[in-house]
Amino acid sequence: MTPAAPTISAPPGATPVILGVSLTISTHEGLRRSLRSAFGLSTRAINLRIDPGMDLIFLCETTLPSSLPCLASLTHPGVTAVTLRAATLDWTPDPEHGIGRGTPTLGALESGSCFLTANSRKIPIATFCQRNIQPTHIEMELLGQPNLLEFLRSEWFTLEISGTNRRRLNRPLAFAANLQFEVRMLGSMAA
Numbered sequence: 001m002t003p004a005a006p007t008i009s010a011p012p013g014a015t016p017v018i019l020g021v022s023l024t025i026s027t028h029e030g031l032r033r034s035l036r037s038a039f040g041l042s043t044r045a046i047n048l049r050i051d052p053g054m055d056l057i058f059l060c061e062t063t064l065p066s067s068l069p070c071l072a073s074l075t076h077p078g079v080t081a082v083t084l085r086a087a088t089l090d091w092t093p094d095p096e097h098g099i100g101r102g103t104p105t106l107g108a109l110e111s112g113s114c115f116l117t118a119n120s121r122k123i124p125i126a127t128f129c130q131r132n133i134q135p136t137h138i139e140m141e142l143l144g145q146p147n148l149l150e151f152l153r154s155e156w157f158t159l160e161i162s163g164t165n166r167r168r169l170n171r172p173l174a175f176a177a178n179l180q181f182e183v184r185m186l187g188s189m190a191a
Contacts, residue, residue, distance in 0.1 A: 016085055017181040019070055021159055023060045025104075025173040056110070056168065061160040066153055073183060074152055081184040082149040087114055087126035087140040089161070091175040104173035105135040112163025114140060114177070118154035125179075128163075148181065 066074070074082060091106045114126040125148070126140035151157050161177055 017070060017073060017082070017183055019064075019068070019159075019179045019181070021062055021064070021177045021179075023062060023159075023161060023175060023177055025058045025060050025165075025169060025175075056165045057162075058109075058112075058165055058169075059160065059162040061158055061162075063156055063158045065156055071152055074149065076185070078185040079149065079183055080186055081147045082152055082181050083145045083184070084125050084142055084148065084179060085182045086178075086180040087142065088178045089128075089138040089140070089175050090178060091136045091173070093136070104169050104171050106133060106138050106173075106175060107135040108165050108167055108169060108173065109133055109138070110164040110166045112161055114179075115160040115162070116148060116151045116157055117160065118151040118157035121151070122160075123148070123151065152181070 073079070089106060093103075093105075109128075111129045112127065113124050115122055115124050117123075123146060124143050125146070126142050128138050128140045132138050132140065159177065159179075
């Protein structure tokens with residue numbers, strides 16, 4: 001008789017691990033202007049060599065410690081897998097300033113991806129495109145179910161959101177990235 005392999009399951013009634021991070025997409029001073037000031041390139045040379053769409057690329061990232069209180073349950077020795085259950089971007093309007101022309105909202109974004117990086121490894125975990133975008137909320141599509149445990153347990157990891165804008169931002173766009181993870185444990189430990 002062969003012994004049964006340990007089963008991996010979510011603990012009964014387990015609450016998901018939720019990581020919420022505030023990020024900001026800065027306004028672009030213009031790639032052409034920054035190259036001109038940094039390298040002394042003439043406007044004509046810059047216009048010939050740089051795609052105008054480069055001004056519409058954004059990147060925001062933050063490096064986080066694995067010691068965050070919301071990740072404390074991942075230190076349990078019985079945890080064998082952590083998978084992404086949901087990923088959203090949320091924008092909350094400033095109550096003191098009305099939404100008007102020039103107000104940056106998530107509707108200014110065209111498409112993007114979410115990555116985790118740790119120990120010199122980078123993995124795409126979610127993505128969004130035009131059909132996912134609302135002015136105050138983006139529901140990202142998950143990219144498979146990779147085990148993210150080693151990323152979230154490393155001493156430091158980086159969360160990155162990058163992509164393209166539909167239009168140039170006049171002001172910085174601050175938003176929250178919310179990632180919801182499912183924690184799986186050895187069946188014998190979950191009971």
